[in-house]
Every structure is written in structure tokens, then in C-alpha cells.
Amino acid sequence: MKSGNLLTLTLGALLLAGIPISSAAVTPNSNIRLPTDGGDEWPSPPWDCCDKLKQSPLRIWPPKYKCLDEVDHCAAACEDCKRADGGGYVCRDWYWGVNPGPKCTGGGGEEAVRSRPWKCCDDAVCTRSMPPTCSCQDKVRSCSGGCGKCVQVESQPPRFRCLDRYHGFPGPKCHNQPA
The missing domain is CATH 2.10.69.10 (Cysteine Protease (Bromelain) Inhibitor, subunit H)
Structure with a gap:
């Protein structure tokens, strides 16, 4: 009997607050995206390949990665390219996704995929x-x-x-x- 009283009080409070009960159940303009809405592919990382991959210490999903490789020039997708102490460049972008790409074993990303x-x-x-x-x-x-x-x-x-x-x-x- 107590749960029935609680339901009655909750519905009464909603009505007094001016919130229609029907809108609490259905929201036509929801910002929640479902996989069927499209766009379910993860973006590519801002580097072609990476040997010195650093994962963020935050326990989040999807994880965040940063590539600390020193290269001759950053990939075109890199937005924060900084000159390194060794004379090369390091892409300081964080990649947020499930696949940070292949290792650079012996060359570029294409060769690493074939390896x-x-x-x-x-x-x-x-x-x-x-x-x-x-x-x-x-x-x-x-x-x-x-x-x-x-x-x-x-x-x-x-x-x-x-x-x-x-x-x-x-x-x-x-x-x-x-x-």
C-alpha cells in the first residue's frame, strides 16, 4: 500500500510543478544517438603509425592515446605538431578511439598492416x-x-x-x- 501512496504523491508533484506526465515518458528531440543512426565508425588517429604509443591513465571508454614518435614531419591530420629536442617533430594530439593504428615496424602504416x-x-x-x-x-x-x-x-x-x-x-x- 505504501508504494501506491508514493506513486500518487509523485504524480501529484509532477502536476503541481507544471510538468505534463506524457512528456516525462516521451521526448521527441532526444540527443542520444543509436548505432542505427549512422556514424558508428571511429575516426582515424592523427598519425599513420606509432611505435611509442602512450595511453591516458584515465580509465575511460573509448581510451585516449598519444603518439610520442619523433618523425621528420607530422601527418596531415595532426593539429598540434611540435618540434622535438632531437630535431624532428611530435604530434601532440590525443586520439580518442578504439584503434590507435599499427606500429611503424620498418616503415609507414601500409607496411605495418602487411606485416x-x-x-x-x-x-x-x-x-x-x-x-x-x-x-x-x-x-x-x-x-x-x-x-x-x-x-x-x-x-x-x-x-x-x-x-x-x-x-x-x-x-x-x-x-x-x-x-
């Missing part, structure tokens, strides 16, 4: 870090050319697994591609 040791992976095991470090547990007919350590895991028919680890997202799934 993934497998073409595709259905059974990826990744750390929870951002970006993650992944390994692929798929058993395949033969390892791709980018794999450094390929071991045979079954003999009849022969199946192999690439034991390399990759710092970045595991890439596309193979389920629609021949292994």
Missing part, C-alpha cells in the same frame, strides 16, 4: 591491451609467407600453425576464404 604474419584468422587469441597483441590458433594447409615460426601440428593431413605474435588487431576472418 601481419597471417592473411586471415578465425581463432585469434588476443591480450586485452589496446592495441592488442594477438596470435592465430588456426590450423592451415600451409603458413603464409609472412610467418616467421611455422610448426606442424597434425600429420594426416598435414596441418600447420603460425606461432608468431602480432601487435595490433588480428585482421579479417577466414571462414569465407580457403585455408
Whole structure:
């Protein structure tokens, strides 16, 4: 009986305050965006690739990143490019998103994407870090050319697994591609 009295008092207070009860339930101009509204892709980071990635100590989602790499010139998307002590430049922008991009292992971002040791992976095991470090547990007919350590895991028919680890997202799934 007490909950009925509380409901009556709440509705009475809304009416006395001049708030129509129907508008409390439905708001036509909501600023909440749903994934179906479009724009659900994350923006790209303001650098092509990064080896010295710093994550913000704040526990927020999505996380914030800053690239501390010293480069000859900042990427075009960088808004806060500062001259570093070593003579190069550092992009001081913070990137707020889920994928801060690949490492610069040996060159630009394009080359780092190609350095993934497998073409595709259905059974990826990744750390929870951002970006993650992944390994692929798929058993395949033969390892791709980018794999450094390929071991045979079954003999009849022969199946192999690439034991390399990759710092970045595991890439596309193979389920629609021949292994």
C-alpha cells in the first residue's frame, strides 16, 4: 500500500510543478544517438603509425592515446605538431578511439598492416591491451609467407600453425576464404 501512496504523491508533484506526465515518458528531440543512426565508425588517429604509443591513465571508454614518435614531419591530420629536442617533430594530439593504428615496424602504416604474419584468422587469441597483441590458433594447409615460426601440428593431413605474435588487431576472418 505504501508504494501506491508514493506513486500518487509523485504524480501529484509532477502536476503541481507544471510538468505534463506524457512528456516525462516521451521526448521527441532526444540527443542520444543509436548505432542505427549512422556514424558508428571511429575516426582515424592523427598519425599513420606509432611505435611509442602512450595511453591516458584515465580509465575511460573509448581510451585516449598519444603518439610520442619523433618523425621528420607530422601527418596531415595532426593539429598540434611540435618540434622535438632531437630535431624532428611530435604530434601532440590525443586520439580518442578504439584503434590507435599499427606500429611503424620498418616503415609507414601500409607496411605495418602487411606485416601481419597471417592473411586471415578465425581463432585469434588476443591480450586485452589496446592495441592488442594477438596470435592465430588456426590450423592451415600451409603458413603464409609472412610467418616467421611455422610448426606442424597434425600429420594426416598435414596441418600447420603460425606461432608468431602480432601487435595490433588480428585482421579479417577466414571462414569465407580457403585455408
